[in-house]
Amino acid sequence: MRIFAALALCLALAACSGEKTASPSTDNTADSAPETAAVDGGAEAIDQNDDPASGDDLDKIAEDFVKLALAAGVHDAAFVDAYNGPEEWAEAAKTEARSLEDLEQDAQALLIRASRANADTGSVRSSMLEKQTRAALARIQMVRGDTFPFDEETRLLYDVVAPQYDVSEFHNAISEINDLLPGDAPLHERVDAFRSSLAIPEDKLQAVFEAAIAECRRRTLEHYDLPEDETFRLEFVTDQPWSGYNWYQGGHESLIQVNTDFPIMIDRAVDLGCHEGYPGHHTWNVFIERDLLGEKGWIEYSIYPLFSPMSVTAEGSANYGIELTFPGAEKIAFERDVLFPLAGLDPADAGKLEALNEASSKLSHARNHIARAYLDEKVDREEAIRMTMEFGLQSRERAEQGVRFVETYRGYVLNYNIGRDIVADYVARKADGGMDRWEAFETLLTTPLSASDIQSAK
Numbered sequence: 001m002r003i004f005a006a007l008a009l010c011l012a013l014a015a016c017s018g019e020k021t022a023s024p025s026t027d028n029t030a031d032s033a034p035e036t037a038a039v040d041g042g043a044e045a046i047d048q049n050d051d052p053a054s055g056d057d058l059d060k061i062a063e064d065f066v067k068l069a070l071a072a073g074v075h076d077a078a079f080v081d082a083y084n085g086p087e088e089w090a091e092a093a094k095t096e097a098r099s100l101e102d103l104e105q106d107a108q109a110l111l112i113r114a115s116r117a118n119a120d121t122g123s124v125r126s127s128m129l130e131k132q133t134r135a136a137l138a139r140i141q142m143v144r145g146d147t148f149p150f151d152e153e154t155r156l157l158y159d160v161v162a163p164q165y166d167v168s169e170f171h172n173a174i175s176e177i178n179d180l181l182p183g184d185a186p187l188h189e190r191v192d193a194f195r196s197s198l199a200i201p202e203d204k205l206q207a208v209f210e211a212a213i214a215e216c217r218r219r220t221l222e223h224y225d226l227p228e229d230e231t232f233r234l235e236f237v238t239d240q241p242w243s244g245y246n247w248y249q250g251g252h253e254s255l256i257q258v259n260t261d262f263p264i265m266i267d268r269a270v271d272l273g274c275h276e277g278y279p280g281h282h283t284w285n286v287f288i289e290r291d292l293l294g295e296k297g298w299i300e301y302s303i304y305p306l307f308s309p310m311s312v313t314a315e316g317s318a319n320y321g322i323e324l325t326f327p328g329a330e331k332i333a334f335e336r337d338v339l340f341p342l343a344g345l346d347p348a349d350a351g352k353l354e355a356l357n358e359a360s361s362k363l364s365h366a367r368n369h370i371a372r373a374y375l376d377e378k379v380d381r382e383e384a385i386r387m388t389m390e391f392g393l394q395s396r397e398r399a400e401q402g403v404r405f406v407e408t409y410r411g412y413v414l415n416y417n418i419g420r421d422i423v424a425d426y427v428a429r430k431a432d433g434g435m436d437r438w439e440a441f442e443t444l445l446t447t448p449l450s451a452s453d454i455q456s457a458k
């Protein structure tokens with residue numbers, strides 16, 4: 001597909017293979033750090049989802065934001081994860097190739113306009129546009145060479161700050177896993193050996209993944225009316241820093257890629273099927289294209305800047321989508337009864353796998369802890385790898401892949417676990433108020449809110 005017609009969403013990494021989530025990550029909660037500007041629209045407007053702003057000004061700011069992001073993408077290959085807006089804008093960005101110095105000035109000027117517009121309107125749209133612009137400015141400054149402390153970086157880019165962690169809690173989870181898989185070898189080797197015994201044989205990958213995604217889709221369609229032409233393609237690839245990726249193509253179509261650099265464990269099929277597909281990234285992209293870009297005509301949603309507040313909802317909803325779709329013991333039951341036989345694996349190990357994943361989920365936030373220590377230069381690369389082996393229960397090879405992910409995507413790692421927690425808490429609050437969980441989840445997917453907005457939404 002055309003480069004700029006591709007919308008991609010990130011995915012899961014091997015660093016988190018110990019978790020039960022689709023990505024490499026784990027899960028937890030975090031404090032959010034609201035921005036200075038007014039963002040009251042989020043909490044209030046989430047239920048009405050309308051836009052009281054005067055359209056023209058916001059439309060122009062939105063257009064300039066898209067063009068700014070496209071221009072930044074010329075300097076930073078990871079900046080634009082997906083774009084399906086006017087082709088001529090993308091071409092102009094490449095042709096003009098504006099300097100980073102100019103782009104930083106443009107971003108600062110645009111942030112002033114976006115802040116004023118948000119102060120005037122206080123709408124969901126203006127609030128997010130302001131935060132998106134602030135994140136773009138910060139990322140441009142980083143590409144220019146500025147460095148921010150880890151917490152400041154995640155606050156600026158994702159509107160989230162990870163809590164400080166009590167490492168003894170990670171050690172408690174490790175003790176639990178140690179009891180589950182007794183032996184003399186180092187624990188990460190025992191975990192690796194057990195999980196490797198549940199790898200999907202290469203010649204069964206296609207069949208297992210097709211079955212898993214089909215079930216994720218079937219369950220999702222019981223609750224949502226997706227466009228009739230929505231579809232996806234599945235590909236197996238190698239030599240990537242992630243374990244799975246959704247490259248949204250526009251037109252309600254996704255390209256879902258699964259990385260086979262390492263053996264893929266049986267429980268990852270449903271994880272990735274939900275995370276990358278239904279009701280995760282593919283579904284989210286379809287909703288955005290249909291509702292925000294199509295129905296509302298909000299052009300800023302023709303682009304997905306990866307290092308932006310949208311990523312909290314993207315990764316958080318994709319990971320929470322697994323437990324929404326397979327609540328309680330339904331996931332392990334489906335895997336045991338359908339996927340294990342399909343892969344030729346012994347279903348007798350399903351119970352132990354579930355227990356391992358349950359205990360490993362308590363280590364999900366260790367990733368944030370390690371990334372912060374490493375990026376803030378409190379530990380060196382070798383120590384970051386060692387910590388990833390210890391808290392991620394991974395082989396050195398997988399741990400190195402996890403550290404490469406951190407080096408590439410930096411604070412993005414917290415979107416998987418903190419994002420999941422924020423989305424789960426939101427849906428739980430709505431459910432307590434009597435709303436159906438799938439309905440609450442759809443509201444979240446179709447309402448552009450940053451992390452602090454979601455946390456303050458009633």
Ligand SMILES: [Zn+2]
Pocket residue numbers: 009010011012023275281314315318
């Ligand atoms: Zn993802």
